[in-house]
Amino acid sequence: QKEVEQNSGPLSVPEGAIASLNCTYSDRGSQSFFWYRQYSGKSPELIMSIYSNGDKEDGRFTAQLNKASQYVSLLIRDSQPSDSATYLCAGGRRGGSARQLTFGSGTQLTVLP
Amino acid sequence: GAVVSQHPSRVICKSGTSVKIECRSLDFQATTMFWYRQFPKQSLMLMATSNEGSKATYEQGVEKDKFLINHASLTLSTLTVTSAHPEDSSFYICSAIVSSAHSSNQPQHFGDGTRLSIL
Numbered sequence: 069q070k071e072v073e074q075n076s077g078p079l080s081v082p083e084g085a086i087a088s089l090n091c092t093y094s095d096r097g098s099q100s101f102f103w104y105r106q107y108s109g110k111s112p113e114l115i116m117s118i119y120s121n122g123d124k125e126d127g128r129f130t131a132q133l134n135k136a137s138q139y140v141s142l143l144i145r146d147s148q149p150s151d152s153a154t155y156l157c158a159g160g161r162r163g164g165s166a167r168q169l170t171f172g173s174g175t176q177l178t179v180l181p
Numbered sequence: 182g183a184v185v186s187q188h189p190s191r192v193i194c195k196s197g198t199s200v201k202i203e204c205r206s207l208d209f210q211a212t213t214m215f216w217y218r219q220f221p222k223q224s225l226m227l228m229a230t231s232n233e234g235s236k237a238t239y240e241q242g243v244e245k246d247k248f249l250i251n252h253a254s255l256t257l258s259t260l261t262v263t264s265a266h267p268e269d270s271s272f273y274i275c276s277a278i279v280s281s282a283h284s285s286n287q288p289q290h291f292g293d294g295t296r297l298s299i300l
Binding site: 109110111112114168169170171172174 | 292
């Protein structure tokens with residue numbers, strides 16, 4: 069079982085719709101979670117970080133964390149074609165080098181104009 | 182802030198060549214840097230954790246004699262792929278964490294990556 073799992077997609081939504089990306093993790097010791105966006109051929113860029121249960125909003129993006137159910141999600145409101153990319157969910161390990169991240173396999177999102 | 186520069190962005194070379202990739206934190210000090218490898222349509226795979234002034238910690242299955250890491254200063258880590266072969270062709274990405282941050286929740290900031298192609 070992978071430590072961080074994502075639906076590989078691809079996920080397609082029309083422009084203006086809400087895109088919902090989901091991620092589950094197996095390590096209950098994970099403390100911090102990050103969503104990165106990666107355009108084809110580019111390196112990941114940080115979109116959102118979340119550490120506490122509940123919702124965290126930043127512009128059109130909302131991250132949700134439920135530690136009891138061990139899932140993290142990212143909602144993108146008013147999706148734009150420029151949001152088309154692969155979204156990577158990452159969890160931070162506890163102990164040892166606590167800042168190491170484990171990445172999911174990514175979800176490819178396409179926003180159709 | 183928190184800009185990470187990676188150089189070169191692209192390398193094409195013959196089999197048997199050694200290739201050095203540099204990762205620099207431009208506006209912050211980074212005690213810890215990470216090196217990842219990403220094959221097409223796959224996620225990032227952590228290769229090693231680079232700690233300033235000490236030996237790197239390699240992930241299982243990564244040959245430390247093949248992938249030499251040096252982190253001699255708080256702003257520079259280098260990865261050298263020694264005697265590269267076609268199977269080493271991949272997208273190599275470094276990341277860094279701000280050293281001054283006390284919280285273990287600080288995000289990693291990524292360089293732009295190096296696309297390595299071995300002929």
